[in-house]
Amino acid sequence: MKKIKFAIEIGGGYTCIYVRGQGLALKEPTLVAAEPTADGYKVIALGNDAKKLVGKTKENIEIFTPSPSGEFSHYEYSVILLKHFLKKVGFKAHEDNALVIVPCGLSAKEKENILSVCEGANMGYVVLVPSVLCSCIGEGRSIDTSKVNMVVDIGGTATDLAVINMSTILKGATLGIGGKSIDAAIVNYLAYSQELVIGLPTAESLKNEVGSLYLNDTLNMEITGVDAQSKSPKGAVILSNDLRNAIEPFFSEIVRAIDTTINTLPPEIVADIINNKILVVGGCAKMQGLEDYLKKNLKYPVEISKDVDNTTILGAGKLLSDQQLLDSILKKI
Incomplete structure (x- = not known):
């Protein structure tokens, strides 16, 4: 398998890039600012620069998060933004290879869209790895054993939950909230x-x-x-x-999704989840009182990640140095 140097997480809130041998090299908002022209739209700011313009621009300027897995209208902006970030970390066009973190439960078409964006950004060989697997690895949990883990990743635009063992996802779901x-x-x-x-x-x-x-x-x-x-x-x-009153309904929905997922599992798997605790990661895992709220409303113990913002990208970084585990994951997804 080709050597991979970069791990990339294109999140709904932030894009992170990890460089093997260097560490976390970039973390910027996944944002594009564009204004209308006679021929369409002209990009005027990206990443951190676009974030500074939020709420401070003319009404005709749009500031948005392009979705690399979503509608075709976002393709051009996803490519422009990714190229911008790759240039900042010294990515060599057409030469360097990358591991790209993706949500669990993507359709074949959505994966195809992401790979198309990567190709448009002149990336070399690209592999797609589910975020929840990277989160487990980043927290120091083993995913290549029979021991079962459950991960809940509350991100910027979506929440992923998955049950994992033997380097694969046994059961997963994505909620459109973040x-x-x-x-x-x-x-x-x-x-x-x-x-x-x-x-x-x-x-x-x-x-x-x-x-x-x-x-x-x-x-x-x-x-x-x-x-x-x-x-x-x-x-x-x-x-x-x-x-x-504005915040709680979102976490109530996450609790229901966790309960629904666990209720479909065999007792042996549920026992493992109880023993290992449900791992919670993602930016919204910093919400005050979340751990107590989950413990009160779930029948299962939870553990908030030690580094909720960066657990996933750091786990992907670890994968870059563990070819055997990466190969095992890629054979099963």
């Missing part, structure tokens, strides 16, 4: 409950700073938005408890 869904819910909730209009960057800050699943949490944050009626500036102090 950190960005929560941001949008916070925007809508404050507009409805307090007639306060805020942008997604402010909602993201609220989520990260005072978002909590604890009942009666007293965390608070002062923000400025716009009064929905008068359109004039309006300040407010937002309490964690104010946001819980």
